[in-house]
Amino acid sequence: MNYIALAIAFLTYSLIAFRGITKIPPWASMFFGGVLMVVFNVISINFALKYINLDVILFLITIFIFSSALEVSGFLKYLAYYIISKFRTPKRIIMAIVIFSGLLSNFVTNDGISSSWTPIMLEASKQLKIDEKPFLYSLAFGVTIGSVMLPTGNPQNLLIALEGNLKQPFILFLEYLGIPTVLNLIISAFMIYFIFRKYLYNKEIKVSNIKMEDVYTAKIAIILLTITIILFFLLSLFNIDILLGSLFTSSLLLIIVKSRREIVRRVDWSIIIFFIGLFLFTGGLINGGIISSLTSIFPPPSSIFIIMLISILLSQVLSNVPMVAIYIPIMYANNAVSVFDWLALAAGSTIAGNLTLIGAASNIIISESSESRGGKGFEFFEFIKYSIPVLIENFLILYLFLSLKTP
Numbered sequence: 001m002n003y004i005a006l007a008i009a010f011l012t013y014s015l016i017a018f019r020g021i022t023k024i025p026p027w028a029s030m031f032f033g034g035v036l037m038v039v040f041n042v043i044s045i046n047f048a049l050k051y052i053n054l055d056v057i058l059f060l061i062t063i064f065i066f067s068s069a070l071e072v073s074g075f076l077k078y079l080a081y082y083i084i085s086k087f088r089t090p091k092r093i094i095m096a097i098v099i100f101s102g103l104l105s106n107f108v109t110n111d112g113i114s115s116s117w118t119p120i121m122l123e124a125s126k127q128l129k130i131d132e133k134p135f136l137y138s139l140a141f142g143v144t145i146g147s148v149m150l151p152t153g154n155p156q157n158l159l160i161a162l163e164g165n166l167k168q169p170f171i172l173f174l175e176y177l178g179i180p181t182v183l184n185l186i187i188s189a190f191m192i193y194f195i196f197r198k199y200l201y202n203k204e205i206k207v208s209n210i211k212m213e214d215v216y217t218a219k220i221a222i223i224l225l226t227i228t229i230i231l232f233f234l235l236s237l238f239n240i241d242i243l244l245g246s247l248f249t250s251s252l253l254l255i256i257v258k259s260r261r262e263i264v265r266r267v268d269w270s271i272i273i274f275f276i277g278l279f280l281f282t283g284g285l286i287n288g289g290i291i292s293s294l295t296s297i298f299p300p301p302s303s304i305f306i307i308m309l310i311s312i313l314l315s316q317v318l319s320n321v322p323m324v325a326i327y328i329p330i331m332y333a334n335n336a337v338s339v340f341d342w343l344a345l346a347a348g349s350t351i352a353g354n355l356t357l358i359g360a361a362s363n364i365i366i367s368e369s370s371e372s373r374g375g376k377g378f379e380f381f382e383f384i385k386y387s388i389p390v391l392i393e394n395f396l397i398l399y400l401f402l403s404l405k406t407p
Contacts, residue, residue, distance in 0.1 A: 005042045005288025027270040031277030037284030051283030062246035067112035068266040069221040074213035076116040081210045084124050090200040097138040098189040102146020106153040110143035114362040118369040132375050134196035144353040149181040156324040156349045164342040168236040180401040184394045217257045224249045282325045291329045301336040304344040311348030316356050320349040340406045347398045354391040357383045
């Protein structure tokens, strides 16, 4: 084992684990750790470039361009206000937040929904004169639960779809995770209402008419995003790289709309930097012999249950994307490479965000966005108290569906 690689790994994970104290975001820590692997020659420059998966990087950029365009145009804010104005009462608003935020997270990423919808949650609770936490928790749980369903729902799903060499990933995810995800969204919506029922009163909200800032950009982005989703399924069906679809449509979007500079500026570049660092860091772990050592420590990924359980627990320490990046080589080493093994990893690592505050970046985004606007944030142990019943229900539904489908 390379002890320099081990020291860099310890430093990197310490920075991530104690980010609440250091205030250093995970993307900066991971990029720093990846660079250290190169600087201290754990991996050479040539190998470093080979470890960076350009398919993943380019795919994320293309999806973030659509997410940014919908945010810049004001569409995401408009949609949130529209949903609230239609459902009006706190109970129905909670149901709508969970279900709609969960479904939308698959197309404009869970982080994009989290950042753009949090201010509307605060405004709705203010107008209803109720505590904002039921709406904030509904949003946090909704984007996590819903993003299980497709490879584009979150970064770790995308990593699994591409690094796991899944054929027809969109069709596979939707076929095996679509129904349990929709069930989880519906059941969880009722559970969240039950948990927070004492905060909610039978009032109706009155929302003034809100207009989109840039209707033209919103329309073009929605049309091209719809075409992109159709292309994902068609290309997946014929085993053609799905990246071709989003590359074409996202580049076309930037050619057509005038707000292209603002769209590019608002792309979540920190996630891109995170992934570049993650690929370098993982390369260092492999080259330094750490992955092979970990294989003997972790329980072997011998079943769907073990894979889901390990991914949930490890994600609380490493965060879900780094955890998945490290666990993929372990699964290959143990020949756990069936479709159901990969889907179990995707499901477990995603719903891990419903255990602790640090289990998913979207939780941090919602909490910080609320606090920066004078609202309440999530407390660490309070989050666990509310999340555990939801997590258990999510785990059981996903586990049962995958187990019943396993040959």
